[in-house]
Amino acid sequence: MAGMIPLVDVKAQWEEVKEEVLSGWNEVLETCNLFLGPNVQAFEQEFASFCGVKFAKGIASGTDALTLALKAVGVEGKEVILPSLTFFATAEAVVMAGGIPVFAEIEEKNYCISPEDVERKITDKTRAVIVVHLYGHPAPVEKIKEIIGEREIYIIEDSAQAHGSRRDGKITGGMGNIAAFSFYISKNLSALGEAGCITTNSRELADRIELLRNHGQVSKYEHILIGTNSRLDELQAVVLRAKLKRLEEWNEKRQRIAQFYLQELKDLPVILPEIESGCTHTWHLFVVRTERRDGLFDYLRKKGIGCGIHYKVPCHLQPPMREYGYKEGMLPLTERITQEVLSLPIYPHLKEEDAGRVVEEIRRFFNG
Numbered sequence: 001m002a003g004m005i006p007l008v009d010v011k012a013q014w015e016e017v018k019e020e021v022l023s024g025w026n027e028v029l030e031t032c033n034l035f036l037g038p039n040v041q042a043f044e045q046e047f048a049s050f051c052g053v054k055f056a057k058g059i060a061s062g063t064d065a066l067t068l069a070l071k072a073v074g075v076e077g078k079e080v081i082l083p084s085l086t087f088f089a090t091a092e093a094v095v096m097a098g099g100i101p102v103f104a105e106i107e108e109k110n111y112c113i114s115p116e117d118v119e120r121k122i123t124d125k126t127r128a129v130i131v132v133h134l135y136g137h138p139a140p141v142e143k144i145k146e147i148i149g150e151r152e153i154y155i156i157e158d159s160a161q162a163h164g165s166r167r168d169g170k171i172t173g174g175m176g177n178i179a180a181f182s183f184y185i186s187k188n189l190s191a192l193g194e195a196g197c198i199t200t201n202s203r204e205l206a207d208r209i210e211l212l213r214n215h216g217q218v219s220k221y222e223h224i225l226i227g228t229n230s231r232l233d234e235l236q237a238v239v240l241r242a243k244l245k246r247l248e249e250w251n252e253k254r255q256r257i258a259q260f261y262l263q264e265l266k267d268l269p270v271i272l273p274e275i276e277s278g279c280t281h282t283w284h285l286f287v288v289r290t291e292r293r294d295g296l297f298d299y300l301r302k303k304g305i306g307c308g309i310h311y312k313v314p315c316h317l318q319p320p321m322r323e324y325g326y327k328e329g330m331l332p333l334t335e336r337i338t339q340e341v342l343s344l345p346i347y348p349h350l351k352e353e354d355a356g357r358v359v360e361e362i363r364r365f366f367n368g
């Protein structure tokens with residue numbers, strides 16, 4: 001059998017940045033200034049510039065970033081509308097921030113939250129809407145803004161999978177009131193472990209995040225609110241600065257691979273991802289759909305090709321969500337799609353011949 005093709009190749013990315021990162025780490029360790037130091041401050045400025053926003057605040061993880069963003073806008077005891085087709089951390093963060101999750105349907109063409117269903121789910125208890133830029137496709141934020149109108153409802157972007165995605169010229173991270181990013185090791189922009197960031201154009205929200213991420217501290221041993229310990233450390237900031245320089249190039253490589261898949265798979269019995277007009281997809285994941293998903297998954301794994309299912313069980317059907325009254329049949333489109341989705345290998349260092357092998361094996365599966 002030919003060599004294994006992973007779903008994501010973290011090591012190949014490390015090899016590209018290793019020399020720069022190790023040099024930066026050496027400087028950090030010489031000073032032992034490990035938290036909220038010059039590299040964190042520089043990264044926050046660089047990432048804010050990348051996202052076209054005024055403020056970026058480094059956080060210890062993507063989950064913390066989303067939780068603190070929700071706390072900053074005050075969702076405790078209030079309803080938060082969100083999609084169910086997302087990683088469980090999106091729903092988890094709502095509960096951790098004291099909010100009540102209200103799950104909405106998605107749009108079949110892009111798998112992002114449906115503005116029409118958001119409109120149906122808004123009540124006088126709604127405090128926020130989380131838009132998830134799923135798989136790298138930007139969500140329809142402007143439509144949701146129009147629906148919200150003058151109501152005091154915040155739009156929070158879950159941008160964990162969409163570093164650099166754009167819709168109508170606007171980049172993720174600056175479309176809503178506040179945005180949360182994950183830099184988990186598999187993301188388009190990734191740390192070596194856990195890290196996250198919050199972006200916003202609101203000084204009030206940025207100042208509140210500063211307090212929340214550092215125990216509500218305004219000066220040593222003086223705390224004005226209940227926060228937590230969720231600071232981005234200097235070592236991860238060095239990694240992120242090195243990779244941020246390469247992010248646009250790496251996203252372009254993902255886009256070329258995606259175009260190859262779209263061209264080579266179009267005659268096969270799979271539903272291919274669509275890109276809405278005016279959108280730039282950054283292809284964190286390349287997700288196809290087929291009723292034969294489980295068979296194709298098993299076949300590709302046996303052939304040494306990494307693949308994944310994002311996500312096998314939607315959030316509203318996870319056991320912790322039962323107490324909110326959710327059960328099977330409440331989001332039929334979401335539930336059907338989770339039975340069909342399959343993620344194919346896509347990452348900047350994926351070789352052309354390996355992408356070709358992925359296509360060849362999929363073709364063999366459907367041709368028997």
